[in-house]
Amino acid sequence: MEIREIIDYLKAYDGPELKFMEVCGSHTSAIFKTGIRSLISPKIKLISGPGCPVCVTPTAYIDKCAEYAMAGDSELLTYGDMMKVPGTHGSLSDLKGDGAKVTMMYSPFEAVEKAAADPDRIFAVAAVGFETTIPSYALMIDEAKRRGVKNIKLITALKTITPAIDWICANQPAIDGFICPGHVSVIIGCQPYIAIAEKYHKPMVVCGFEAEHILAVLYELVRQMERGEAKVVNLYPNAVRWEGNVKAQEVLEKCFEPDEATWRGLGSIPGSGMYLKGDYAVYDGGSRGLVRDMELPEGCSCGSVITGVLNPDECPMFGTSCTPLDPYGPCMVSAEGACGIWYRNR
Amino acid sequence: MKITMAHGSGGKTSHELMGSIFGKYFSNDVLDELEDAAVVDICGRIAYSTDTFVVTPVEFKGGNIGKLSVVGTCNDLLMMGAKPMYLTCGFVLEEGLEIETLDRAAKAMAEEAASVGVKIVAGDTKVIEGHGGMFINTSGIGVIPEGRSVRAANCRPGDKLILSGNLGDHHACILSARMGIENGISSDCACLHDITDALFENDIDVRTMRDVTRGGLGTIMNEIAETSGCRFNIFEEDVPVNEEVKGFCGILGLDPFYMGNEGKLIAVVSAEQADKALEIIRGTEHGKDARIIGEAVEGKGIYVITKFGGSRVLDMLYGEGLPRIC
Amino acid sequence: MCVAIPGKIVSLDGNMAKADFSGNIVDVNTGIIDAKIGDYVLVHAGCAIEVMEKDKAQELIDLFAEIDELEREQ
Numbered sequence: 001m002e003i004r005e006i007i008d009y010l011k012a013y014d015g016p017e018l019k020f021m022e023v024c025g026s027h028t029s030a031i032f033k034t035g036i037r038s039l040i041s042p043k044i045k046l047i048s049g050p051g052c053p054v055c056v057t058p059t060a061y062i063d064k065c066a067e068y069a070m071a072g073d074s075e076l077l078t079y080g081d082m083m084k085v086p087g088t089h090g091s092l093s094d095l096k097g098d099g100a101k102v103t104m105m106y107s108p109f110e111a112v113e114k115a116a117a118d119p120d121r122i123f124a125v126a127a128v129g130f131e132t133t134i135p136s137y138a139l140m141i142d143e144a145k146r147r148g149v150k151n152i153k154l155i156t157a158l159k160t161i162t163p164a165i166d167w168i169c170a171n172q173p174a175i176d177g178f179i180c181p182g183h184v185s186v187i188i189g190c191q192p193y194i195a196i197a198e199k200y201h202k203p204m205v206v207c208g209f210e211a212e213h214i215l216a217v218l219y220e221l222v223r224q225m226e227r228g229e230a231k232v233v234n235l236y237p238n239a240v241r242w243e244g245n246v247k248a249q250e251v252l253e254k255c256f257e258p259d260e261a262t263w264r265g266l267g268s269i270p271g272s273g274m275y276l277k278g279d280y281a282v283y284d285g286g287s288r289g290l291v292r293d294m295e296l297p298e299g300c301s302c303g304s305v306i307t308g309v310l311n312p313d314e315c316p317m318f319g320t321s322c323t324p325l326d327p328y329g330p331c332m333v334s335a336e337g338a339c340g341i342w343y344r345n346r
Numbered sequence: 347m348k349i350t351m352a353h354g355s356g357g358k359t360s361h362e363l364m365g366s367i368f369g370k371y372f373s374n375d376v377l378d379e380l381e382d383a384a385v386v387d388i389c390g391r392i393a394y395s396t397d398t399f400v401v402t403p404v405e406f407k408g409g410n411i412g413k414l415s416v417v418g419t420c421n422d423l424l425m426m427g428a429k430p431m432y433l434t435c436g437f438v439l440e441e442g443l444e445i446e447t448l449d450r451a452a453k454a455m456a457e458e459a460a461s462v463g464v465k466i467v468a469g470d471t472k473v474i475e476g477h478g479g480m481f482i483n484t485s486g487i488g489v490i491p492e493g494r495s496v497r498a499a500n501c502r503p504g505d506k507l508i509l510s511g512n513l514g515d516h517h518a519c520i521l522s523a524r525m526g527i528e529n530g531i532s533s534d535c536a537c538l539h540d541i542t543d544a545l546f547e548n549d550i551d552v553r554t555m556r557d558v559t560r561g562g563l564g565t566i567m568n569e570i571a572e573t574s575g576c577r578f579n580i581f582e583e584d585v586p587v588n589e590e591v592k593g594f595c596g597i598l599g600l601d602p603f604y605m606g607n608e609g610k611l612i613a614v615v616s617a618e619q620a621d622k623a624l625e626i627i628r629g630t631e632h633g634k635d636a637r638i639i640g641e642a643v644e645g646k647g648i649y650v651i652t653k654f655g656g657s658r659v660l661d662m663l664y665g666e667g668l669p670r671i672c
Numbered sequence: 673m674c675v676a677i678p679g680k681i682v683s684l685d686g687n688m689a690k691a692d693f694s695g696n697i698v699d700v701n702t703g704i705i706d707a708k709i710g711d712y713v714l715v716h717a718g719c720a721i722e723v724m725e726k727d728k729a730q731e732l733i734d735l736f737a738e739i740d741e742l743e744r745e746q
Binding site for chain 1 (some may be wrong): 657
């Protein structure tokens with residue numbers, strides 16, 4: 001099959017309206033960058049899901065990070081996209097103006113080097129992420145333990161994606177099928193999706209991030225809908241093994257254990273968080289119980305946007321009292337937040 | 347030798363620094379008068395601009411803060427169709443700065459100024475407490491020849507958009523140095539007078555020009571669209587980006603459309619003159635990778651036409667364009 | 673949700689490798705993959721998360737063959 005045939009097919013689609021959710025923020029971003037929406041039938045709707053770890057971080061978490069950044073003897077290391085998420089007393093970027101010590105990192109392994117070189121200070125790592133990122137934190141903590149580096153703390157907001165997909169299927173039955181996250185699937189494989197696909201009878205297809213991948217996945221989802229199927233299909237076999245990366249799964253289980261976690265806009269989901277366990281728990285910087293979320297102002301529809309009930313531009317605050325320069329929720333702050341992307345591409 | 351507070355005292359140590367560095371490199375008939383202000387003759391319409399340079403690190407592949415300070419202000423004048431005539435410069439030096447580093451910056455300023463044919467006619471130096479940093483402000487005056495009008499308001503639907511070369515080199519070079527990523531990316535830091543001179547000498551009616559600096563092409567094109575009242579379509583596949591810069595952007599999740607450059611311009615020309623203008627730009631040292639990347643149409647905003655004929659809006663840069671994980 | 677791009681392993685020392693991304697050389701932890709020099713690996717936040725079997729061009733060619741295969745199964 002040629003890419004042109006697929007585009008023609010998706011453009012000409014005139015059956016019942018279909019709603020597919022791309023769970024992953026990088027897919028949301030790729031869909032906008034490649035202009036996919038302008039290439040397909042308006043009857044195929046793409047809904048942006050909760051798959052941006054920054055977007056689903058509750059206020060209490062930002063406040064905990066700020067505590068370390070403001071304390072005299074510690075420094076906070078974070079990825080760039082966390083810098084502007086609002087906490088109770090402003091974002092980490094705002095707090096830098098008040099003397100907060102915040103350093104951007106590219107990789108968590110930088111923390112071990114910094115901590116080893118400066119043993120009198122605490123290096124706190126804002127450890128956000130899904131399954132893709134969790135193994136790197138596990139390797140990093142293992143490395144710190146092996147080298148006897150003790151002045152590292154992880155403030156974790158680590159989440160697993162399948163409980164969230166299950167939650168969405170249970171609470172938002174209008175979604176017809178899922179574009180499964182490509183790089184999370186590298187770690188967890190395709191098997192975890194089978195139970196959800198069967199339980200809710202929804203097709204679930206794994207794919208990569210090129211325009212070709214996304215067009216292929218949409219074609220496969222539409223075809224499954226037309227045939228009344230609900231299969232798990234892997235269209236990213238170059239990177240995703242059916243069983244996932246087993247070594248990564250082992251490392252992850254060695255250092256972390258699941259527990260309840262708060263997702264901004266969704267609330268608490270049992271077993272959807274990952275926390276340092278056993279011998280590794282000494283490296284935890286106070287990550288459990290960070291459940292308090294900001295009281296969203298009246299009209300704010302973050303929760304409905306993340307679950308795909310509303311498009312971002314259907315929120316009454318979108319583009320008026322909530323913009324990328326003055327955001328209420330992280331969906332508008334993050335480069336991959338559904339609202340931020342819609343605003344930039346409106 | 348390092349800079350100390352004494353170098354900013356206005357006393358003998360200051361005078362020695364002036365003589366040994368600035369006097370050595372910047373000497374010309376106006377500056378050498380050593381009066382409180384430069385006195386110069388200017389006739390006609392002038393373009394007048396200022397810019398402050400705070401880049402870290404102060405020395406990078408392809409240039410240093412001194413070269414950048416001349417390039418930045420001269421390019422702003424050149425984009426108005428002006429011939430840069432005079433520059434002033436203000437240095438803010440932090441205690442602990444190696445005098446050798448300052449010497450190299452001043453030398454680069456003098457070389458770049460000589461190549462553009464602009465004179466540095468006044469200057470000032472202050473020293474503050476700190477950790478060896480260096481900041482430079484330059485202001486420049488240029489003369490616009492009679493009858494020349496280079497403004498965004500001149501753009502018309504049908505006009506073509508020419509980009510003078512690869513996007514993102516300067517930004518990627520600076521960020522690589524800060525993040526310790528090894529590569530061969532050099533800053534594109536350069537005065538673009540070879541391109542602008544060639545265009546005007548060959549009677550190209552340039553509607554408008556901008557140098558594609560901070561905020562990147564996305565931001566600058568939005569500014570042009572707003573002032574001109576035209577919509578612009580940019581063909582993504584035609585926008586040149588060096589493979590190494592693409593790789594760098596991939597690692598950090600950056601978008602070349604929003605990366606700063608210090609030696610690239612975007613020119614809007616009529617459809618009839620577009621091919622000729624492209625050939626002229628390609629014949630210059632700083633324009634050999636130039637491409638026609640888009641066109642003006644009726645409407646508002648900037649649209650990117652993607653690989654398979656899809657389209658999307660290209661908005662201004664919001665915030666800082668930080669590296670991200672997700 | 674997670675930016676990851678392929679790079680080529682150019683040197684290897686225990687669990688640490690240097691990977692080449694179109695000329696950009698970056699330190700990469702290889703603790704969760706079995707990599708050898710010359711392999712293309714998918715790297716996220718300084719950590720190689722999988723070995724890629726083929727390059728992107730071949731991957732996209734095979735993608736459409738896979739779609740054909742799925743259609744034939746019907």
